[in-house]
Amino acid sequence: MTVRPIAVIIGMMGAGKTRVGKEVAQLMRAPFIDADVEIEREVGMRIPEYFDRYGEPAFRDVECDLITRRLRDFNGIFALGGGAPMTAGVQDALADYIADGGKVVYLMADPREAMERAHRGGGRPMLNGGDANARWKSLYTVRDPVYRQVANVHVPTRGQTPLAAARRMMDMINERTVHVNVTNGEDYDVRIGEGSMTHLAEVLGSKPAKIALIHTQPVQRHSDHARAILRQAGYQVSDIVIPDAESGKTIDVANGIWQRLGDEGFTRSDAVVGVGGGAATDLAGFVAATWMRGVRYVNCPTSLLAMVDASTGGKTGINTPQGKNLVGSFYTPAGVLADMKTLASLPNDIFIEGLGEVAKSGFLMDRQILTILEEHAAQLRAFDGASFLGSGLEDVVAELIERTVRVKAYHVSADLKEAGLREFLNYGHTLAHAIEKLEHFRWRHGNAVAVGMVYAAELASLLGYIDRDLVDYHRSLLSSLGLPISWNGGSFDEVLALMHRDKKARGNKLRFVVIDGEPGHMTHLEDPPADAVREAFDRIRS
């Protein structure tokens, strides 16, 4: 079995590859090796002596051979010498490592800081001869672009202590990324981890001068962090607070923002950043989709449901008096930054409703999600933001988020505008939307979806698609997570009328998404018998 390093560190002399690398290794309880030290051990002499005896080309061959071997037999933190990534063979080996899921970290030290440090301890033949700083700078000019190209993780360390830089690097090493393909559009990444919000400038790029930062009051601490990151990167930030939750998804709110963007001279090269739950990211996406017929936007979801569902897939929209999400646009973001630190302030009930969409994705496609939910149900149900970060639950939740986003990414990449496959993401939603409407949106979306999934399972069972055990499993799993599995509001006639207005309905025929046999095998159920539709409804009443 091939062993792979946790991470490989590259960067200029004095960047801190060895010092910070050892700190990261300690934080992650992993071994650390330095390529230069390994080479000296193998060749039996100091590197400057090897340079003098055999020259740089011979050294680079030895270096490439060792690095290639260590990339396949070492499982810790691996720091390379500054010149290593300039060798084609090393570049190929690192590309292969990245393709295998590896993290090549470019430690981006401030040149002034790195130069000062590079002179400590000597032993750097590449700095010999003449003005060492001038030499360093000339190497930096050539190497920086190559480092940026070779690395898939960039960690700026200006002004940071070794420990602070190490903590930042560890967050970036642990970060999870889901790539979303967009047919006829710009692909984007969903970044999931502590501190993911720091990718804002990297995702937005240098074109925008102005950023409309749209957020709600309950996430002020997180939007403050986003604003600081944006301003530090040099953007002009317009801070736009919108009403919380569903009351922010209205045409009046959008109109107020359009007026402000006009007054402040936002052009087509400027951008929008949405910070908050799904309602906020829906509204922010709608504003981005409509301002000048479309400007770039980045979602920074702060609720579990927004992280796993609402922020990805390009459905933007607002509510109208006639119903929810009836006005909007399919308009994909430039990126999604799901910063786990924001979950520290998420209320327990809002976390639990997000589990409804997580469980849905397990039934839809990824049965490992169901297994993880089962194994950690009690911990998940007892979620407490105040003690979440750094707890054992954090890795469990990160895994669930990544897996759920992958399920969504699979469907939206194949069918962005919901012509067919993407409808499977609507499992449990036909009844859920009726419940939300009849409850005047007092019921949380994820909770309604949980009841909706039990209903869909009962309907599938009545028509022979699944057995009773699976229906019972829906109830046991969802209730173990603290999700509702029954609903007593509204009448069947009211519900039936609303289900006929669901967007999946065609003409006067109801359409549902149901499991066909086992979880992971979904099918459309067209125009089911009226008695089954009614009986299934009676079965979700308590």
Ligand SMILES: NC(=O)c1ccc[n+]([C@@H]2O[C@H](COP(=O)([O-])OP(=O)(O)OC[C@H]3O[C@@H](n4cnc5c(N)ncnc54)[C@H](O)[C@@H]3O)[C@@H](O)[C@H]2O)c1
């Ligand atoms: N576009 C899509 O594909 C899609 C998919 C699913 C849901 N949605 C939409 O998303 C919305 C539901 O999203 P939601 O469940 O996040 O609801 P929400 O946006 O209403 O947020 C729920 C509550 O939690 C608060 N909150 C969010 N993050 C917080 C944090 N980190 N700390 C403290 N408070 C926080 C919010 O301020 C709000 O009060 C609905 O409008 C739904 O239509 C959209």
Ligand SMILES: Nc1ncnc2c1ncn2[C@@H]1O[C@H](COP(=O)(O)OP(=O)(O)O)[C@@H](O)[C@H]1O
């Ligand atoms: N973030 C930092 N803050 C302060 N000193 C640092 C930092 N990173 C590295 N150093 C110090 O700078 C010198 C060079 O660091 P080192 O890790 O050897 O650089 P590299 O391996 O990238 O050439 C060492 O003395 C190290 O202790």
Ligand SMILES: O=C(O)C1=C[C@@H](OP(=O)(O)O)[C@@H](O)[C@H](O)C1
């Ligand atoms: O991205 C999508 O297709 C989804 C959009 C939402 O449903 P609606 O479009 O019915 O609001 C969401 O609740 C569902 O989980 C998946």
